[in-house]
Amino acid sequence: xxxxxxxxxxxxxxxxxxxxxxxxxxxxxxxxxxxxxxxxxxxxxxxxxxxxxxxxxxxxxxxxxxxxxxxxxxxxxxxxxxxxxxxxxxxxxxxxxxxxxxxxxxxxxxxxxxxxxxxxxxxxxxxxxxxxxxxxxxxxxxxxxxxxxxxxxxxxxxxxxxxxxxxxxxxxxxxxxxxxxxxxxxxxxxxxxxxxxxxxxxxxxxxxxxxxxxxxxxxxxxxxxxxxxxxxxxxxxxx
Amino acid sequence: xxxxxxxxxxxxxxxxxxxxxxxxxxxxxxxxxxxxxxxxxxxxxxxxxxxxxxxxxxxxxxxxxxxxxxxxxxxxxxxxxxxxxxxxxxxxxxxxxxxxxxxxxxxxxxxxxxxxxxxxxxxxxxxxxxxxxxxxxxxxxxxxxxxxxxxxxxxxxxxxxxxxxxxxxxxxxxxxxxxxxxxxxxxxxxxxxxxxxxxxxxxxxxxxxxxxxxxxxxxxxxxxxxxxxxxxxxxxxxxxxxxx
Numbered sequence: 001x002x003x004x005x006x007x008x009x010x011x012x013x014x015x016x017x018x019x020x021x022x023x024x025x026x027x028x029x030x031x032x033x034x035x036x037x038x039x040x041x042x043x044x045x046x047x048x049x050x051x052x053x054x055x056x057x058x059x060x061x062x063x064x065x066x067x068x069x070x071x072x073x074x075x076x077x078x079x080x081x082x083x084x085x086x087x088x089x090x091x092x093x094x095x096x097x098x099x100x101x102x103x104x105x106x107x108x109x110x111x112x113x114x115x116x117x118x119x120x121x122x123x124x125x126x127x128x129x130x131x132x133x134x135x136x137x138x139x140x141x142x143x144x145x146x147x148x149x150x151x152x153x154x155x156x157x158x159x160x161x162x163x164x165x166x167x168x169x170x171x172x173x174x175x176x177x178x179x180x181x182x183x184x185x186x187x188x189x190x191x192x193x194x195x196x197x198x199x200x201x202x203x204x205x206x207x208x209x210x211x212x213x214x215x216x217x218x219x220x221x222x223x224x225x226x227x228x229x230x231x232x233x234x235x236x237x238x239x
Numbered sequence: 240x241x242x243x244x245x246x247x248x249x250x251x252x253x254x255x256x257x258x259x260x261x262x263x264x265x266x267x268x269x270x271x272x273x274x275x276x277x278x279x280x281x282x283x284x285x286x287x288x289x290x291x292x293x294x295x296x297x298x299x300x301x302x303x304x305x306x307x308x309x310x311x312x313x314x315x316x317x318x319x320x321x322x323x324x325x326x327x328x329x330x331x332x333x334x335x336x337x338x339x340x341x342x343x344x345x346x347x348x349x350x351x352x353x354x355x356x357x358x359x360x361x362x363x364x365x366x367x368x369x370x371x372x373x374x375x376x377x378x379x380x381x382x383x384x385x386x387x388x389x390x391x392x393x394x395x396x397x398x399x400x401x402x403x404x405x406x407x408x409x410x411x412x413x414x415x416x417x418x419x420x421x422x423x424x425x426x427x428x429x430x431x432x433x434x435x436x437x438x439x440x441x442x443x444x445x446x447x448x449x450x451x452x453x454x455x456x457x458x459x460x461x462x463x464x465x466x467x468x469x470x471x472x473x474x475x476x477x478x479x480x481x482x483x
Binding site for chain 1: 289290301303304305306307308311312316328329331332335339340342343385388481
């Protein structure tokens, strides 16, 4: 029996799971959950993930939410190569540390760029106030600096010489800002070099597949229900 | 030089690490980092954790931040009993799922309750208007509902019959909202019963040792906070107020 992965490739954590599964040739059924269509509000999806978020995994009767949990579950179940989640105690701790830290740093601070630069024009038909964008950019810059200074330092990847789950998650989260139209690599050669190393490991074929939705975010179509939900969220952001 | 744990027991993730280490007899040196005094802004602490947050761990040259990472590292290094982070694939996944979920939900929303009720008084010298507090607590109510209905359901603990890191993290987060004199268990008999079980597993003495400080809300308003620290704390309070 093959696992089912409930994904929307517009979502950073979904891309992390997708890329990881593809890189490790883990067979799965791609169950599309389009957030812009409000698919996550359906009764059927509520049974898969009552938290109504993506990604989600189903393995027979076993259901699992949260990308970090899904990535770790797949790595254990499918016995992926050690470097993904190193058995070395200290290297593993570095991966855990990043996976925990990113929730309240890279995820919100890079993620918000899509909202400010794409979702606001799309839903409210006006550009984001300049001061709001400037403040968000400043916060993102602080986060990028912390990422470089603490997590990357002078290493090739977060855990050391080899790529791990941490790099895949960092990559997907950071690229959200990039695809939203904010070049996070400008003036950051260390970050750009790391990005190239990660992309070279992932490979262009998988990248093309993973990015087919997010590379043109302005082309997304949003259903009425989703639009109403987004408006609420955006107005809160703009307060 | 052995294991050093940099903690402020006013912080929920610090309490979780403290209880976990004590409960499992893990020997460590308690390095107090008093946030209200600005210890985390010091140059010395910056070398332990450049992100300047607690808890942090130092073991020889190895430093580590983030409570989830610290708990897992200690669990592995000191080979603690299985139930804390079960080897069973699905149970372990459920703990991972919870630990990931709680960071942006339970941790944030219980923290907000504490800031709106207790820290506001300490910084402003008087309580916030009730409507502002109530508005801020709405997310907490929704999160506690998810804790009950999605994670706990009808089980004694999050993973089933035994306590795990998931229960420990949640109880310490939830105690933070008590710091404002807000009894989150009022009207939630299921959660109240779960709290009793968790407290009993931890041991009442250790539970009080860790969580006693946060419940003494009055002592906060009597603290003398250095101006540099007060500035940073005010910014954080504004952040919590700005969100609704």
